[in-house]
Amino acid sequence: GAVVSQHPSWVICKSGTSVKIECRSLDFQATTMFWYRQFPKQSLMLMATSNEGSKATYEQGVEKDKFLINHASLTLSTLTVTSAHPEDSSFYICSASAPGGVYGYTFGSGTRLTVV
Amino acid sequence: QKEVEQNSGPLSVPEGAIASLNCTYSDRGSQSFFWYRQYSGKSPELIMFIYSNGDKEDGRFTAQLNKASQYVSLLIRDSQPSDSATYLCAATKNQAGTALIFGKGTTLSVSS
Secondary structure (H helix, E strand, C coil), rough: CCCCCHHHHHHCCCCCEEEEEEEECCCCCCCCEEEEECCCCCCCCEEEEEEEECCEEEECCCCCCCCEEEEEEECEEEECCCCHHHCCCEEEEEEEECCCCCCHHHHHHCCEEECC | CCCCEEECEEEECCCCCCCCEEEEEEEEEEEEEEEEECCCCCCCCEEEEEEEEEEEEEEEEEEHHHHHHHHEEECCCCCHHCCCEEEEEEECCCCCCCCCCCCCCEEEEEEC
């Protein structure tokens, strides 16, 4: 149980375009989802916390207008990187949470974004 | 200010040896602690978690928690080359909707 599916696993896009990344909880309802970004040889940095039906809470230094997060249902959260630039190239990972237990820390497989 | 600290390594051990990975945290409000293993280009995978002071064993892995010293460790017995990866320590306040905060990770290399 507690499977999180993240799609796509990798994407290459042109500078200035937008990219949407999906994170789905397959066998449980995720009241909270977390989005992380990881640069090479660095740790996972929390970008934002999204709660179903409400606005995401962004960490300091993360541009909310650039990284749009939508958590419209208990099984789906999306991260849209708008007007992507090469410096946005990174590994993006979602984690889904449900009340109680360790479900809250189930991770998706990650999305490798390369902006050219 | 970093909340979770780890030595980046690399930590090198021979096959069959015990690997000891350490982590400290600054937020005394942290309640739960997790060890993840991450292979290059992959998402982290949970090894084990610990809530209470003391030791917790799971197969070849033992997690140790000392809340007074704000210290968490992971021991890997009979290390195998397949254990070579980056090990991430993470902490959370255990409140609903609270994210995991990760350390930078320790790179472990097990030589055969």
